[in-house]
Amino acid sequence: xxxLYMDEEIIKxxxxxxxxxxxxxxxxxxxxxxxxxxxxxxFSSGLMIGRLLNSFYYQHRRILKRxxxxxxxNEFLEFIKKKLG
Numbered sequence: 001x002x003x004l005y006m007d008e009e010i011i012k013x014x015x016x017x018x019x020x021x022x023x024x025x026x027x028x029x030x031x032x033x034x035x036x037x038x039x040x041x042x043f044s045s046g047l048m049i050g051r052l053l054n055s056f057y058y059q060h061r062r063i064l065k066r067x068x069x070x071x072x073x074n075e076f077l078e079f080i081k082k083k084l085g
Contacts, residue, residue, distance in 0.1 A: 010064075021048055056073075056076050
């Protein structure tokens with residue numbers, strides 16, 4: 001899928017972040033194990049989405065020197081739906 005508004009460099013950084021998170025399974029498991037009252041699948045998904053959202057905002061401020069627009073945020077949502085299924 002082609003993204004019309006999201007910056008290409010930010011997309012590459014987010015894709016790299018997803019790859020890193022997939023290889024950091026043990027770290028995520030350790031965090032989840034510390035909170036036995038939470039549903040592990042929902043908590044794990046929340047961790048991933050939180051990290052991606054944080055990266056999305058941080059990279060916009062770092063690279064583009066501004067917050068993302070609503071349109072860019074909507075593309076970000078489509079991006080994570082596609083990548084995380």
